Amino acid sequence: MTVAEDELTLVFSALADPTRRAILERLALGEATVNQLAEPFAMTQQAISKHLKVLERARLISRTRTAQSRPCVLDAERLDAVAGWIERHRRIWADRHDRLGQHLAALGATRHDDEGEVAP
């Protein structure tokens, strides 16, 4: 289910770059070769190659060897994993937020000791 810690790190840092996100957006339209991907960017093909290697290592894309070109395709499941993490924490935080709201409401109502805050 939920990805391992270091995989999360891989995916998040892969997503933490505008160029790589743009590449992913581009790949959402369909598979593409390295040169096709490099074309819209003001940088060398080698730089794009590096970015692709990062995305591949995060398993956000996979590549098939077709003759002399190596088209890239998205690996959607990977994004699911991250979405899982996000969603989990979103819920936790939301709950926390609700509890805080209730807490504040309770405060406004009557007593106000027994915070029940952190306590590690």
Add this chain to the structure above:
Amino acid sequence: MTVAEDELTLVFSALADPTRRAILERLALGEATVNQLAEPFAMTQQAISKHLKVLERARLISRTRTAQSRPCVLDAERLDAVAGWIERHRRIWADRHDRLGQHLAALGATRHDDEGEVAP
């Protein structure tokens, strides 16, 4: 709605570190001071301070000045923004995947030219 490009970069790179994710998990239990946050980690308080500054810059947490301590609290909306991005792309990719599936099915059925792939 959807966050700006560079904000995405900020949030994703903030999340791309196990220590910072652990801090967030810890904060999901309730607000905490810098020293409380630093305690479970094998690093100095200053290092944690730096991590907090990164999280704050990504607006994943916010800090209130209470006397001499500066407790940290989560900022849930931020995670919503990222969740939005992820979810958007998850859908796009899923669609893409379906179309590919249909495509392959169609291939198995009858003809098989007219790929309708990329075309930039």
Add this chain to the structure above:
DNA sequence: GGGTTGTGCAACCAATGGGTTGTGATTCCC
């Protein structure tokens, strides 16, 4: 006022990241 506590700032350092150029390996085209 003086010591302790909680925190931030600055300087430094090693490692990583994002980019470049240069080059080499395949595969296609003729």
Add this chain to the structure above:
DNA sequence: GGGAATCACAACCCATTGGTTGCACAACCC
């Protein structure tokens, strides 16, 4: 076989990051 195209690898550069130590500052305790 020879040239052009597609791509990856290696070496390098510079800026950023993640960590350290050392200090300064502000607020509490006495």
